[in-house]
Amino acid sequence: MLNINKFHNDRDVWMQARKAECISLLGDPEAAINLLEQLLVKKDHWTIHKTIFQMKIDLKYYDEGLGHAFMAALTKDPPDKKINLYYKIGQVLEMKKEYKYALMHYVFVKQIRVEKKWNIPSELIQCIDRLSVKDEIKTDNLHMQLRDYWVSQKILISKRFEGFIMKFLPNGKAGFIKVKNNSYYFRTSSILSLKKDVFKDVKVSFSLVDSFDIKKGISTKEAVDILLTEDKEKNNGKK
Missing domain, CATH: 2.40.50.140 (Nucleic acid-binding proteins)
Structure with a gap:
């Protein structure tokens, strides 16, 4: 049997992350989350936090899940890679009736899509229209506003x-x-x-x-x- 002691580009980590996703699909999300949290010790990557966030939300561990979501959001990786993360955060915050910050995430996703000249899904427009009647936000420097929010929430939890x-x-x-x-x-x-x-x-x-x-x-x-x-x-x- 061939034993590989060192993988290029952390492929061993990504194989384990994929294994965790399979474990979750097979019906044991708690074990999957435990494996992913162990991987964070070796590779603190935003996509691993994002996956844990999604799994914890499915288990209705909303606050714990958001903690990982904020960690993923705060990395220096390009925001356009994280639009699905921001959208999901918006959905969870809306569910928690934190309408102002949910709206900020939805609008930020729209801003990124406009900047990149990507299509704007009708579901996103509906989310923005629905919450715009509940709250008003300032759209200037929205990424900076959200960053302050993510930091403040991480400090609290x-x-x-x-x-x-x-x-x-x-x-x-x-x-x-x-x-x-x-x-x-x-x-x-x-x-x-x-x-x-x-x-x-x-x-x-x-x-x-x-x-x-x-x-x-x-x-x-x-x-x-x-x-x-x-x-x-x-x-x-x-x-």
Whole structure:
């Protein structure tokens, strides 16, 4: 039997993700979600969060599902790749009677489709027309408005910690956050603050997720959803 120890382009992760989807289709979504959450430790990719979101919504775990949806929405991947995600978030928020934010997601999907010169489904127009009579929104800088909303919601649903940036690694792609006697690895892609003045000794708030230190071969914790303290205070409790 051929044993493959290393896959190119994380194909082992994507095969496991596909396996999880099959497990869900076969009637065990809880096991599928558990497998996908394990994969996030190795590959924190927005499409994995999106799949977990869809599975949790099917199980009516709406708040847990939205937590993963917001994580998927906040990555730096192009918004046009995420229009189905935004539309689904809008549907769930509408179901929860959060009409303003549901409408914002629907309108953002329409804006992307117009910009890309893609067709606009009649169902999307119906959603916008239905909610436009319930609430009014500002359509300027809608992506930025939604980003603030996603950040604020993630802060509300996750346990937060506070510390300061201890150092950045030479490549600038990662670093460590100091909290009392502990330090936590982080990737700069996990910094949600838009300001560019994120530097050593700046105070931050963050969440922790399970991770794995490949060099040491041990399970560990990684800092994610990092905000400058002043940004945390601005977003805390925002609705």
